[in-house]
Structures are given as C-alpha cells and as structure tokens.
Amino acid sequence: MIDLHGYGPxxxxxxxxxxxxxxxxxxxxxxxxxxxxxxxxxRSRLLHAFATLYTTVIRxxxxxxxxxxxxYGGQIGINAFTDWLYDAFGxxxxxxxxxxxxxxxxxxxxxxxxxxxxxxxxFLAVDEGQLEAARAYGMNSWKIFKRVHFPQMxxxxxxxxxxxxMVLLKxxxxxxxxxxxxxxxxxxxxxxxxxxxxxxxxxxxxxxLAIASVSELFFKWLTKRYNVGFGET
Amino acid sequence: xxVEQLLQTIAGYLNGNDIFxxxxxxxxxxxxxxxxxxxxxxxxxxxxxxxxxxxxxGSPLKLVSKSIWLYTYIFxxxxxxxxxxxxYYGFAxxxxxxxxxxxxxxxxxxxxxxxxxxxxxxxxxxxxxHGAIKSTAKGEIEAARAFGMSKAxxxxxxxxxxxxxxxxxxxxxxxxxxLHASAIASVxxxxxxxxxxxxxxxxxYAPFPAFIFVAFIYMALSFSIQGFFRHLxxxxxxxxxxxxx
Numbered sequence: 001m002i003d004l005h006g007y008g009p010x011x012x013x014x015x016x017x018x019x020x021x022x023x024x025x026x027x028x029x030x031x032x033x034x035x036x037x038x039x040x041x042x043r044s045r046l047l048h049a050f051a052t053l054y055t056t057v058i059r060x061x062x063x064x065x066x067x068x069x070x071x072y073g074g075q076i077g078i079n080a081f082t083d084w085l086y087d088a089f090g091x092x093x094x095x096x097x098x099x100x101x102x103x104x105x106x107x108x109x110x111x112x113x114x115x116x117x118x119x120x121x122x123f124l125a126v127d128e129g130q131l132e133a134a135r136a137y138g139m140n141s142w143k144i145f146k147r148v149h150f151p152q153m154x155x156x157x158x159x160x161x162x163x164x165x166m167v168l169l170k171x172x173x174x175x176x177x178x179x180x181x182x183x184x185x186x187x188x189x190x191x192x193x194x195x196x197x198x199x200x201x202x203x204x205x206x207x208x209l210a211i212a213s214v215s216e217l218f219f220k221w222l223t224k225r226y227n228v229g230f231g232e233t
Numbered sequence: 234x235x236v237e238q239l240l241q242t243i244a245g246y247l248n249g250n251d252i253f254x255x256x257x258x259x260x261x262x263x264x265x266x267x268x269x270x271x272x273x274x275x276x277x278x279x280x281x282x283x284x285x286x287x288x289x290x291g292s293p294l295k296l297v298s299k300s301i302w303l304y305t306y307i308f309x310x311x312x313x314x315x316x317x318x319x320x321y322y323g324f325a326x327x328x329x330x331x332x333x334x335x336x337x338x339x340x341x342x343x344x345x346x347x348x349x350x351x352x353x354x355x356x357x358x359x360x361x362x363h364g365a366i367k368s369t370a371k372g373e374i375e376a377a378r379a380f381g382m383s384k385a386x387x388x389x390x391x392x393x394x395x396x397x398x399x400x401x402x403x404x405x406x407x408x409x410x411x412l413h414a415s416a417i418a419s420v421x422x423x424x425x426x427x428x429x430x431x432x433x434x435x436x437x438y439a440p441f442p443a444f445i446f447v448a449f450i451y452m453a454l455s456f457s458i459q460g461f462f463r464h465l466x467x468x469x470x471x472x473x474x475x476x477x478x
Contacts, residue, residue, distance in 0.1 A: 060452035
C-alpha cells in the first residue's frame with residue numbers, strides 16, 4: 001500500500017528533509033527576527049535604517065528569485081571573497097554553497113524579516129510598568145530581557161509566529177526547484193518516471209497537512225504555557 | 234511610441250553592455266507581460282469565486298459551510314507548487330480529455346498554471362472575506378433588519394460593502410503574495426519574469442545582474458500595488474481612521 005511503486009520510503013526521506021530544512025530555517029529566522037526587531041526599536045538611526053531596508057527589500061522580492069540569486073550567485077560571491085582572503089592574508093579556506101545551505105539560508109533570511117515585524121509589535125505590547133519595575137529591582141538590561149521582557153513578549157508574539165511557521169513550511173517546497181531532494185522533488189521525479197501524478201503528489205499534500213496539524217497542536221501547548229497567569233485564552 | 238521604438242532608444246544608453254541588450258530587455262518585457270497577465274487574470278477570477286464562497290462559508294447549512302471550509306483548508310495548507318504540479322501533470326491523465334476540446338487548454342502550460350493559481354487565491358480570499366463578514370458590527374445588521382430588509386438585500390447593501398472595506402488591507406497583502414508566488418510559473422516552462430531572468434543567467438552565466446535586475450522589477454511592482462491599496466484604503470476606510478486632531 002505505502003510502497004507506491006517503490007517510491008514510498010524515498011518520499012518519507014524527502015518528508016524528513018523538508019522538516020529538517022523547515023526547522024533549521026525557522027531557527028535562523030527567529031534569531032534574525034529578534035536581532036532585527038531590536039534594531040528597529042533601538043535609538044540608533046543607522047541600525048533602524050538597516051533593519052528597515054532589510055525588511056522592505058524582502059517584502060518586495062519573490063522568495064524564488066532570492067533563492068535563485070543565493071544559489072547561483074552565492075558560490076561566485078563566496079569564491080571571490082575567499083580568493084581575496086587568500087591573496088590578502090594567505091588564509092586558504094573553501095566554503096561550498098550547496099542547495100541545502102542556499103535553501104535554508106534563503107528561507108531563514110526571508111522569514112527573519114517577517115518574524116522581525118511580529119517581534120517588534122510584541123515587544124511594544126509589553127506593559128511599560130513591567131520594565132520599570134524590573135529596572136527598579138536593579139536588573140541589568142540582559143536580565144530584564146531574559147526574565148521580564150522576553151517571556152511576556154512571547155505571549156503576544158505566538159499567534160504571529162505560528163502563522164509565519166505555517167507559511168514557512170509551505171515555502172520549503174521551493175528548495176525542490178534548486179535540486180534538493182525534498183518530498184516535492186521526489187514526487188516530481190516519480191511522476192515523470194511512472195506517469196501517475198495523483199499517486200505521488202496527493203500523499204505529499206497530505207504530508208504537508210499532517211506536519212501543519214501537528215504543529216498546530218504544538219502551538220496550542222506553547223500558547224497555554226506562555227499565557228499562564230493571564231486566564232483562559 | 235511602440236515597444237520596438239522604445240527599445241531602440243534604450244539601446245542607445247546600453248552601448249557596450251554585454252548582458253542587457255535590446256534582446257534580453259525584450260525577454261524581460263515579455264516576462265513582465267506574462268507575469269502581470271497571469272497574476273491579474275487569476276486574481277480576477279479568484280475574486281469572483283471568493284465572494285459567493287465566502288457567503289457560503291458562513292451558511293447555516295453544515296454541508297455547504299463544511300465543504301467550503303475543507304476546500305480552503307486544503308488549498309491553504311499545501312504549497313502552491315504542489316497544486317501547480319497537480320494541475321500541470323494531472324490534467325493530461327483525466328480519462329478522455331485528449332479527445333475533447335479541453336485538450337487545447339491542457340497542452341499550453343499557461344492554462345493549468347492559471348487554474349492552480351485561481352483556485353489558490355480564491356481559497357485565501359474566501360477566508361479573508363469570511364473573516365470580514367463575520368466581524369460586521371451587530372448594530373448594522375439589527376438596523377438593516379429593523380428596516381425590514383430581506384436577507385439578500387441586507388447582504389448586498391449592508392454586509393458586503395462594509396466587509397469589502399474591512400477586507401481591503403488583507404486583500405492587498407494577498408495580491409502581493411500572489412505576485413511573488415507567481416514566480417514558480419517559470420518551473421512549468423512559462424516564460425514569466427523569473428523565467429526570463431533564469432534564461433539570461435544561464436545564457437551569460439551572470440547570476441547577479443540577471444536576478445538583481447528582476448528583483449528590482451518585482452519590487453517596483455510590489456510597491457506600486459501597495460501604494461494603490463494604501464490610496465484605496467485612504468479613500469474607503471476614512472470612517473475607521475482614529476480621529477486624533
């Protein structure tokens with residue numbers, strides 16, 4: 001049943017790769033988003049301008065174009081940089097931009113911009129009095145961030161983060177275009193070989209719906225955790 | 234001035250540039266036309282489909298509302314690329330289609346792509362409108378009922394006009410999302426903007442000029458759409474503006 005002309009196990013491996021790309025890029029996106037949101041809220045004009053440029057450019061350009069640019073242009077750019085390192089300092093390194101690295105980094109960069117908007121709004125939603133109280137306790141700014149600002153911000157950010165994750169998950173399908181063997185790519189190969197599009201594409205669609213449904217449960221649990229003390233939500 | 238004449242004028246500025254010749258700029262122009270056409274037509278049909286679907290989504294008939302919910306759940310929960318592949322490869326396998334008049338449409342990749350894009354945007358738009366209809370102020374409906382309006386008249390005169398206005402910002406995002414999503418049309422051999430950029434890249438092995446140029450075209454398009462919707466919002470959503478004088 002699940003054999004699918006022998007493509008069943010490969011499709012499953014593809015699903016794992018899809019999940020891997022999604023998780024790694026969402027980690028990158030969360031980090032980039034936090035940094036960018038902080039830059040947007042900082043008093044430094046330069047940081048603010050950089051962050052705004054980043055989020056504006058990302059919102060104007062299709063994901064696929066950015067991915068193609070990074071995949072085909074990334075190696076040339078990196079090579080030029082390492083050549084320069086070798087000529088100038090004698091440092092000899094080689095960095096390989098393969099489809100996995102290019103895909104994961106592109107998706108991370110794209111969703112970093114969206115996460116930044118979510119985090120920015122959530123940081124602003126935290127009651128100013130909480131931060132004043134923390135300052136009055138003599139906490140330094142890292143401690144305020146870790147113990148007061150971040151945990152309370154997450155309550156406001158979670159719905160937006162959940163949405164971003166769902167969109168990100170579907171965006172990972174694009175890595176099949178630059179040749180990575182995720183579940184879409186394997187279904188595409190199988191379709192071309194066996195001439196049975198529905199047999200291979202429909203299980204992949206179900207796979208995406210399954211990952212989405214499981215993540216929905218996870219976000220429900222997270223929401224409950226971060227809303228402790230705020231009554232039922 | 235025709236396109237050819239315009240290109241001749243541009244050619245004057247381009248002397249010595251190896252990559253951006255009249256030839257490749259012409260390809261970008263064709264890609265631009267294809268992208269705009271594809272996105273505009275699918276948005277238009279998708280919008281027409283979404284209005285009745287959004288009304289049905291809130292229907293008291295469980296069979297109607299649940300099946301529309303299932304449709305939007307599936308189309309919003311799976312990648313557009315999968316939907317595109319299903320339409321592109323799948324139609325050819327429908328029994329008997331090769332002998333019918335539909336075969337003419339199936340052979341050209343443009344029509345399967347239009348089909349997939351239309352159903353996708355209709356699903357998202359349905360949910361946007363459904364949300365806007367649901368958030369209609371109770372008082373407006375009560376007032377309409379007090380006037381003795383029938384259900385259909387209330388929908389036409391009260392609920393839909395105010396829901397459309399409230400849906401405007403979210404719909405503007407959906408239009409930009411569709412423009413960006415249309416880049417995958419190049420995967421099924423449609424020569425859209427991204428397809429043209431890919432051709433220029435592979436012809437000259439110049440990823441930076443090819444893709445950055447097309448990125449700027451997409452950006453210009455996105456920000457024009459954004460500006461258009463901001464303008465609409467300013468005119469149609471005046472009543473929702475916070476009046477801070």
